[in-house]
Amino acid sequence: MCYHNLYSTLTIQQTMKKFTRRDILKATVPSSLAMMAIPTIIPSTAFGANDRMRVAVIGINGRGKDHIKGFMAQDNVEVATLCDVDNVVLKAGAKAFEEKYSRKVNTEGDLRKVYEDKSIDAVSIATPNHWHALAAIWACQAGKDVYVEKPACHNVFEGRKLVEAATKYNRIVQNGVQLRSSVAIQEAIKHLRDGLIGKVYMARGTVYKWRPDIGDLGKSPVPEGLNWDLWQGPAQAREFSKNYVHYNWHWFWEYGNGDVGNQGIHETDLCMWGLDVGLPETITAAGGKYLWNDCKETPEVLSTTYNYPKQGKVIQMEVRPWMTNKEDGVEVGNIFYGDKGYMVINGYNDYKTFLGKERTPGPARNAGGDHYKNFIDAVRAKDKSLLNGPIETGHLAASIAHLGNISYRLGRTLHFDPSKETFIGDKEANAMLTRKYRAPYVVPDKV
Numbered sequence: 001m002c003y004h005n006l007y008s009t010l011t012i013q014q015t016m017k018k019f020t021r022r023d024i025l026k027a028t029v030p031s032s033l034a035m036m037a038i039p040t041i042i043p044s045t046a047f048g049a050n051d052r053m054r055v056a057v058i059g060i061n062g063r064g065k066d067h068i069k070g071f072m073a074q075d076n077v078e079v080a081t082l083c084d085v086d087n088v089v090l091k092a093g094a095k096a097f098e099e100k101y102s103r104k105v106n107t108e109g110d111l112r113k114v115y116e117d118k119s120i121d122a123v124s125i126a127t128p129n130h131w132h133a134l135a136a137i138w139a140c141q142a143g144k145d146v147y148v149e150k151p152a153c154h155n156v157f158e159g160r161k162l163v164e165a166a167t168k169y170n171r172i173v174q175n176g177v178q179l180r181s182s183v184a185i186q187e188a189i190k191h192l193r194d195g196l197i198g199k200v201y202m203a204r205g206t207v208y209k210w211r212p213d214i215g216d217l218g219k220s221p222v223p224e225g226l227n228w229d230l231w232q233g234p235a236q237a238r239e240f241s242k243n244y245v246h247y248n249w250h251w252f253w254e255y256g257n258g259d260v261g262n263q264g265i266h267e268t269d270l271c272m273w274g275l276d277v278g279l280p281e282t283i284t285a286a287g288g289k290y291l292w293n294d295c296k297e298t299p300e301v302l303s304t305t306y307n308y309p310k311q312g313k314v315i316q317m318e319v320r321p322w323m324t325n326k327e328d329g330v331e332v333g334n335i336f337y338g339d340k341g342y343m344v345i346n347g348y349n350d351y352k353t354f355l356g357k358e359r360t361p362g363p364a365r366n367a368g369g370d371h372y373k374n375f376i377d378a379v380r381a382k383d384k385s386l387l388n389g390p391i392e393t394g395h396l397a398a399s400i401a402h403l404g405n406i407s408y409r410l411g412r413t414l415h416f417d418p419s420k421e422t423f424i425g426d427k428e429a430n431a432m433l434t435r436k437y438r439a440p441y442v443v444p445d446k447v
Helices: 003-009 012-017 021-024 061-074 087-101 111-116 131-141 156-168 181-193 228-232 264-275 371-381 391-410 427-431
Strands: 055-057 077-083 106-108 121-124 145-149 173-176 200-208 282-288 301-307 311-318 333-339 342-348 349-353 362-364 412-418
Touching: 012 427, 021 087, 021 391, 055 061, 061 077, 061 121, 061 371, 077 087, 077 111, 087 106, 106 111, 106 131, 111 121, 121 131, 121 311, 131 145, 145 371, 145 391, 156 391, 173 371, 173 391, 181 264, 181 311, 181 342, 181 349, 181 362, 264 311, 264 333, 264 349, 264 391, 282 391, 301 391, 311 391, 342 427
Parallel strands: 055 077, 055 121, 077 106, 121 145, 145 173, 200 311
Antiparallel strands: 200 333, 282 301, 282 412, 301 311, 333 342, 342 349, 349 362
């Protein structure tokens, strides 16, 4: 049917209901339509339900709260379902949601049931680290697009499997490293590429967070409302301890990756982005627990060096947990070193440069961005090339942190083949690139 006949037989409102907003914006408006009286601002009710994106947030106690806020702030997006294995947290989250947004929200305790819901377009994963990759892989297999918190994976093997799943199922998968969408940081990277500070040979990431003694609370009964089996998921089963739930799991190898694999992922990602490198060839690490006699398993202090001999570049990562100096004003951030100057990135949205022997202040900027919007835009366009934090970079940023942890745990320098993502002639180290999974929560060799 030609446009002339179409518009002569249907009203403009009826026509609009047949198209999504995406269709309308992409279409070339025919002359016959242009002659009609169309309002400049088309009401949202004119667009079909297919254009409204429904998101489920999985894990709502910590970062999940920001996910809810971030997605609810997007145009024509609704958080339709909240999911958490702790029913107490889930009820409180649903109540807070209803009070803030004046509407009810669906709740679910098992992410697998969320994936069965055909009305959910995308999921946002803010679980503990040991669940990130498997939850995202299952989502890809269920046909959902995914926003997954950092680190994208708990180990190197499952990070690569997540990349494969995103490709195989053609899903949009964004890693939750917000600085990738910062206008200022994007500008800073351009300066590095354009040679503002000359040949950039070193990047330094700093993580100086206030991490206190967590004591040792021992074992105790599982709290009412918590599905402890599902919370543990891919990890090997342990008796419940209040030291694990809800935040301090970061400091236990079964669930977390220490601070280099927590806050440090922002910095490892930016180091690699700024230097324009992938995984390293040589890894050294040193550190330990020097302050507290508590039950943490991961190191409080960790210094890691990642060497790139072929590119003539090096990354340093420094984790300190307590009293410390700042480095050029930075507690959490990055410093890039070149032969003509250096660049300081403080947090997620601020950079400064200092040029020449006199350290003369150069270009600087403080400006943020919206990582959630970037994800939504890519999903709507069905174009992963629009992503600022594609899962491939998420895998690499997490993996370099895992390599540092492996070097620390083995107590020796390691040699790595970046193309194969394996250690060279080192069975002990290679065994630590993956983990023993607990059925049915298994990351498969073939996704």
